[in-house]
Amino acid sequence: MCEFCIQHGEGKKWYLTMRNYSRELWEQCNRAEYMEDFGAQFEVRCGTAVAKLDAVKSIPVVYRFFRRMAMHKNKTLHWGQIVPIEDVEQILEMQDSIVRMPCVCRRLTTGRETRYCFGVGMDIMGMFGKYPDYSHGLEVLEKEEAVGLVRSFDKQGLVHSIWTFRTPYIGAVCNCDQDCMAYGIQFKTNLTQIMFRAEYVATVDWNKCNGCKKCLLNCQFGAIGYSNTMKRPTIDMNRCYGCGVCRSVCDKEAIALLDRAQFATLPW
Ligand code: SF4
Ligand code: SF4
Ligand code: SF4
The missing domain is CATH 3.30.70.20 (Alpha-Beta Plaits)
Known part of the structure; x- marks a missing residue:
């Protein structure tokens, strides 16, 4: 099991632990503010972090230091893990609310609007509905609809992952290809690690x-x-x-x- 299962999994896979989607956790550590800020500032923050790491890549000692710092910060705030379809289905089954929304990072990498990101858990409509960039693309899904979509994404080769908003709270299930920022940062350029491989x-x-x-x-x-x-x-x-x-x-x-x-x- 990955280190998050040991820290946050109550003896099982951490993303199959109900507590990590719970209102109790949501109400701690100003998570609503963090998530709102994340949506509003994503492009600026992500661009700055990538530029900083890129700038020091040619200086190994400095780069290793920044990379470690970035990993530590990401693990605390916003970290992902790849999840296969059968576990995604279990995750969706556990949710009271699933909202399909525009991809923040595909907009940054391609300039196009695509909607492969599912917000799960607390008040996604309330938080993102007020931003013009998101509000028109929000769509509440029934569980069966969400499962059907994820199955079709799986056939298309889209890789599923879950993401924390102030770890260990899990607020998103993503379905990504190589246009995803996470793929670019971790796999294509290997700037830093921002997600675990699957279990x-x-x-x-x-x-x-x-x-x-x-x-x-x-x-x-x-x-x-x-x-x-x-x-x-x-x-x-x-x-x-x-x-x-x-x-x-x-x-x-x-x-x-x-x-x-x-x-x-x-x-x-
Ligand atoms: S991680 Fe993937 S699904 Fe989520 S917003 Fe980015 S591109 Fe979209
Ligand atoms: S080569 Fe074809 S049959 Fe063999 S494992 Fe791949 S998809 Fe399956
Ligand atoms: S990384 Fe490649 S080989 Fe491994 S499970 Fe995914 S598609 Fe299959």
Whole structure:
């Protein structure tokens, strides 16, 4: 289990612990103000943080220091974890309120409005409804609708993740591709870590696989290679984020997710 499961999970996965979505937690530490401020200031704050890290990247000692500081701050305030579809379904089942909203970071990276972000928990409509950038795009979803959408995103290869607003309170379920800021910061440029990999890691059963290569196209993390000799895909567990979207396009049910904690040397 990841360090958040140990700190905030009450003996289970931290994102399946009801307390981390509760009103009791929401009412502590000025979370409503933090979340409002997060929405209003996202572009400025994110741009500044990325620019600072980028500026010191060529000075290793300074960069390592800033990177550690940024990770510590993000873990305290706004941290994510990749979550496969079956766990997202359990998370959505636990919610009283689900609101589909415009993506703050896709707007920053692409200039386009897309709505792959689900606010969960407390008063999302009340908080974001007053901002013109968000208000027209807010849509209250029934649980079944939300689950149906997330399943279709999974097929399209969108990676699911959950995000804290003053950890451990979880306020968002995201569905991302490479236009996501988190993907860019952590994976594309490796500026700093802002999310954990999933509690899982993928494996492929060559006896079931027919070598069609569909799974290769759905992996956003470059974790799947292909053996031309064996005519089968290979999964690099060290690169795998455990998102499971390769599995969703496999007609042969050849891909399974294993418990990451079984493999002591794998990164989180
Ligand atoms: S993390 Fe992904 S789903 Fe969430 S706002 Fe950013 S791009 Fe959208
Ligand atoms: S190989 Fe790993 S990272 Fe790539 S799609 Fe499959 S589960 Fe996700
Ligand atoms: S999608 Fe499934 S059957 Fe096709 S190559 Fe990948 S593991 Fe094999």
